[in-house]
Amino acid sequence: MPRSIRPDAVLVQAVIAGALSFAHLHDLANAAGQTGWKAWAYPISVDLLLVAAWRRLRADGPSRLAWCWFLVALVASLGANVATAGFLDLANPPAWLRFGVAGWPALAFLGGTLLAHTPGTRSPAETKAGDRVPVPPAPAAPAPELDPGPEPTPALPVADTAPAVPAALVDHARKVADDHHTRTGTRIDVDTLRARLGVPAALADAIAAQLT
Secondary structure (H helix, E strand, O other): OOOOOOOHHHHHHHHHHHHHHHHHHHHHHHHHOOHHHHHHHHHHHHHHHHHHHHHHHHHHOOOOHHHHHHHHHHHHHHHHHHHHHHOOOOOOHHHHHHHHHHHHHHHHHHHHHHHHHHHOOOOHHOOHHHHHHOOOOOOOOOOOOOOOOOOOOOOOOOOOOOOOOOOOHHHHHHHHHHHHHHHHHHOOOHHHHHHHOOOHHHHHHHHHHHHH
16 A cells, blocks of 8 residues: 655755755856856756765765865855845846856866865764774783603613514515516615515515615
8 A cells, every 4th residue: 555645844845945046046147147058057066066065074074175065065055045135236247256157167076076086084083983993902921831740761772673584585575676677777675675575664674684
């Protein structure tokens, strides 16, 4: 079911005020010699600069740049309202009015460019809690050194006793060594001999010692 449209007094007042200000700016620009579409472009330019400055104030907080251009656009709008109320002879506009209207496009372009491309700054009091710079944690205290206790007693060296090698295994190892020498032209090493025979390292060393 569609919602009923309720008139908002503030919104109606804003539309009326905007339409009147728009018409006054158009009449002032037309009186200053800006006819046709150019007279309609002036109120659009003033209102856009006013809105851009207000949005900058809402987004980044109070700043001299935003307040400066907000006041410039407000003075231009308010001045047009006052000027068209009979304070100026619009049939014979003064030279300063023609000069101001003619120079407004460049001034509005400068203000809009600065508002759009100048980075905003916030004071420390305006910084939100979520935007605060995190403080690095304090370094942890070094852990106390533990007593390593008495040093272990070094183990006594064990006598190196070569394992007994069967004569048949020595003969087979000699054949493997001769075959390796025939194919490669080099003497077989202990690792290759152990891999070919499939024996433990200690037994392979004992066999290699008997082959020399």
